[in-house]
Amino acid sequence: MISDNLTWSLALWLVPKMGPRRFFKLLNFVQNPEEVFSLPKSRIKELGLELPEKEKALAKAKNEFALVNKLGGKVISFFDEDYPPLLREISDPPPILYVLGNLPQKTGLAVVGSRRATSYGREVCRKWVSVLARAGIPIVSGLALGIDSMAHEAAVKENAPTYAVLGCGLDVNYPASNSWLRREIIAKGGGLITEFPLGTKPRPGNFPIRNRLISGLSAAVLVIEADLKSGSLITARLAAEQGREVLAVPGPVYSSQSRGTHALIRDGALLVDHPEQVLEIFSLSFLNEREELTLSEEEAKVLNCFEGEPLEFDELILKTGLEVDKLLQILTNLELEGLIVKQSGNAYLKVSL
DSSP, X not given: OOOHHHXXXXXXXXXXXXXXXXXXXXXXTSSSHHHHTTXXXXXXXXXXXXXXXXXXXXXXXXXXXXXXXXXXXXXXXXTSTTXXXXXXXXXXOOSEEEEEEOOOSSXXXXXXXXXXXOHHHHHHHHHHHHHHHHTTOOEEEOOOTTHXXXXXXXXXXXXXXXXXXXXXXXXXXXXXXXXXXXXXXXXTXXXXXXXXXXXXXXXXXXXXXXHHHHHHTEEEEEEEOOOTTOHHHHHHHHHHHTTOEEEEEOOOTTOGGGHHXXXXXXXXXXXXXXXXXXXXXXXXXXXXXXXXXXOOHHHHHHHTTOSSSOEEHHHHHHHHOOXXXXXXXXXXXXXXTTSEEEOSTTEEEEXXX
16 A cells, blocks of 8 residues: 555656755655645745646656556655665655665665776676675675676675666666666565666766765775776765765776776775675674685695795796696685785785684
């Protein structure tokens, strides 16, 4: 049963040019959303709006409900009990949320980054999110190509819930290449979330707007790769304004996709170089519950070469007999798993856990 308050909240939200600030400002003059449609026209025009006739607004809202229901989704208003508590805290919370699947039931972590992710960024994202998802942290991102998609994909591969905040309507399949990922997100208990009405196209201006929801639904934002013009930096700025932690993963100094994350670190973001540092921020003692890592035969062979002292790359070549490219790949994997660390020069040291 849809409440009158929800129906009229949606009717008001569907008014052209309506936004969170105008929505809540109008409610300052009345007792409930329905009464807004009885306000003097002069009061409405002061906010640059023009309200439709009350009955037309109601019919439009009912039609929107029917279409959302046909999609299998739901509409939630700011006044509903199941509205995300963290989102209520931000300065401009969306009055209406469209949801396909579920909303986060626990505090989430936003994982964002470049749409043009490098192999380094993709690997960090895949391995880190796998660890974080196994630890029970809900992953929030934006379903964009690159790091966003990799974050969602890594979570669903762990059968963990992940939440995609869209810059378009719930019925708009964008990006089209992520159709399968949308289905997997819902199947694994996560959800698709947007404030944009049905039929809203993914216009460029929508994405900075939706970014405040990505950070707003999360206790912290983890940025994995970003150039200096990346939308991820907008998400990081919004997170800081919302009082959320901003975490950044350092990258290769000559990569353009590291410039944004390095700028964040210079500006005060927390540098994180291992997923368990993120877990510490969430006050999780995952180290005590750490699952045994499954190493390949070659990874185990490399790891067994270490006897407490650092080893140079050339020494590892001699000890293992592996090709250069293969050894580099294995060392990268072991480093990302937190089993070894690279030291000055070309030396590596095994980490004692």
